[in-house]
Amino acid sequence: MLPRIPQARQLLEQRFAALYADLGQTRLDGWLAQLPQQLTRTCFDTPHGKREMWLETLLALPPLVPSKRDFSAARVMLGQAADCDDATRARLQQLLEVFIPWRKGPFELFGIHIDTEWRSDWKWARVAPHLDDLDGRLVLDVGCGSGYHLWRMLGAGAQLVLGVDPSLLFLMQFQAVKTYAPEAPTHFLPLRSEDLPDFGGTGFDTVFSMGVLYHRRSPLYHLQELHAALRQGGQLVLETLVVDGDVRTLLMPEGRYGKMRNVWFIPSVPLLLLWLRRLGFVDVRCVDVARTTVAEQRATAWMRFESLADFLDPADAGRTQEGYPAPVRALVTATRG
Ligand SMILES: C[S@@+](CC[C@H](N)C(=O)[O-])C[C@H]1O[C@@H](n2cnc3c(N)ncnc32)[C@H](O)[C@@H]1O
Numbered sequence: 001m002l003p004r005i006p007q008a009r010q011l012l013e014q015r016f017a018a019l020y021a022d023l024g025q026t027r028l029d030g031w032l033a034q035l036p037q038q039l040t041r042t043c044f045d046t047p048h049g050k051r052e053m054w055l056e057t058l059l060a061l062p063p064l065v066p067s068k069r070d071f072s073a074a075r076v077m078l079g080q081a082a083d084c085d086d087a088t089r090a091r092l093q094q095l096l097e098v099f100i101p102w103r104k105g106p107f108e109l110f111g112i113h114i115d116t117e118w119r120s121d122w123k124w125a126r127v128a129p130h131l132d133d134l135d136g137r138l139v140l141d142v143g144c145g146s147g148y149h150l151w152r153m154l155g156a157g158a159q160l161v162l163g164v165d166p167s168l169l170f171l172m173q174f175q176a177v178k179t180y181a182p183e184a185p186t187h188f189l190p191l192r193s194e195d196l197p198d199f200g201g202t203g204f205d206t207v208f209s210m211g212v213l214y215h216r217r218s219p220l221y222h223l224q225e226l227h228a229a230l231r232q233g234g235q236l237v238l239e240t241l242v243v244d245g246d247v248r249t250l251l252m253p254e255g256r257y258g259k260m261r262n263v264w265f266i267p268s269v270p271l272l273l274l275w276l277r278r279l280g281f282v283d284v285r286c287v288d289v290a291r292t293t294v295a296e297q298r299a300t301a302w303m304r305f306e307s308l309a310d311f312l313d314p315a316d317a318g319r320t321q322e323g324y325p326a327p328v329r330a331l332v333t334a335t336r337g
Pocket residue numbers: 104118120123142143144145146164165166167170191192193194209210211212215
C-alpha cells in the first residue's frame with residue numbers, strides 16, 4: 001500500500017496546481033505568494049491518522065467519464081447509472097463509504113445517491129433568491145463542509161469558486177466528487193478563515209459564511225475576516241444560529257448546545273445586524289429565519305451517528321437537550337461599504 005502514497009500525494013498536488021492556475025488568472029493572484037506553503041502545511045505536514053488511507057481511497061476511485069453533470073439540481077449530479085456497470089458501481093460505492101460520515105449534500109454519482117445528514121439543498125433554496133447574480137463572479141465559501149454548496153455556486157454561474165474548511169475528511173469528500181469534474185473551476189482549500197489574507201478591498205465578489213459564526217470564540221474577528229476577504233461593494237451571505245430577542249440579547253451556552261461542544265455565541269437578529277454595521281457593512285438585512293427541522297438534519301445510511309432528533313429534548317422539541325432554545329438559523333446579506 002505505502003508505495004502508492006507519493007502518487008496519491010501527487011494527485012492532491014495536481015488539484016492544487018489547477019487551483020493556482022485558475023487563481024493566477026484573477027485579481028486575487030497575489031495570494032499565490034503564500035498559498036502553496038499554507039496548503040502544504042495544513043494538508044501534508046500536520047499529523048492525521050487517516051490521511052494515508054483516505055489518499056489511497058481517492059487514488060482507487062474508478063476512472064469513469066460522466067455523460068452528464070448537473071450542478072443546478074438538488075442532488076449535485078455527476079454521471080448517470082448507465083455510465084458504468086453494476087460491479088464498478090458497487091466498487092465506487094464501497095470506496096465512497098470510506099469517507100462516511102457524509103454530512104453535507106445530497107450528491108448523485110453514477111446512480112449512487114449519497115443521502116447526507118443534511119438536506120443542504122434546502123439551505124441553498126433559502127439562500128439563492130437573495131444572491132446578487134453570481135454570473136462571472138469570484139466566490140468564496142468559508143466553512144464549506146464537503147463542498148456541496150461550491151457546486152451549486154458554480155451551477156449558478158460563478159467564474160471561480162473557492163471553499164475553505166480545515167476538515168481533512170471534507171477535503172477528501174470534495175476531492176472524491178471532483179474526480180469526476182477535474183477541470184471545474186471550483187477548489188477546496190484546507191484552511192481556516194483565520195488563514196485568509198486581507199485583500200485590501202479588491203477581494204472576492206461574494207463571500208459566504210454559513211454555519212460557522214457560532215463555532216468561533218471571537219465572532220467579531222470572524223466577521224472582520226469576511227470583510228477583509230471581500231472587495232468593496234461585494235456581497236456577504238451570512239447564515240448562523242440566532243435566538244429570539246432584542247439588540248441586548250446574546251446566548252452563550254454554559255457547556256454544550258444541542259450536544260455540540262464548540263458553540264460559543266448565539267446572538268439575536270438585531271444584535272447580529274448591529275455587529276455587521278459596526279464593522280463597516282452596509283445594506284445589512286435579515287432575509288430569512290428558519291427553524292431547523294428533523295427532516296432537514298437527520299441520520300442516514302451515509303451518516304450513522306446521532307443527529308438533530310437526538311439533540312432535542314424528547315419532551316419538548318422547542319428545546320435542546322440542555323434546555324436552550326432549539327436551533328433557529330438566520331440568513332443575513334450585507335455589502336462591504
Ligand atoms: C456547520 S458546518 C457548515 C457547513 C456548510 N457551510 C453549510 O452551511 O452546510 C461548519 C463548518 O465550518 C468549518 N469551520 C469551523 N471553523 C472554521 C474556521 N475557523 N474556518 C473555516 N471553516 C471552519 C467546519 O469544519 C465545518 O465544516
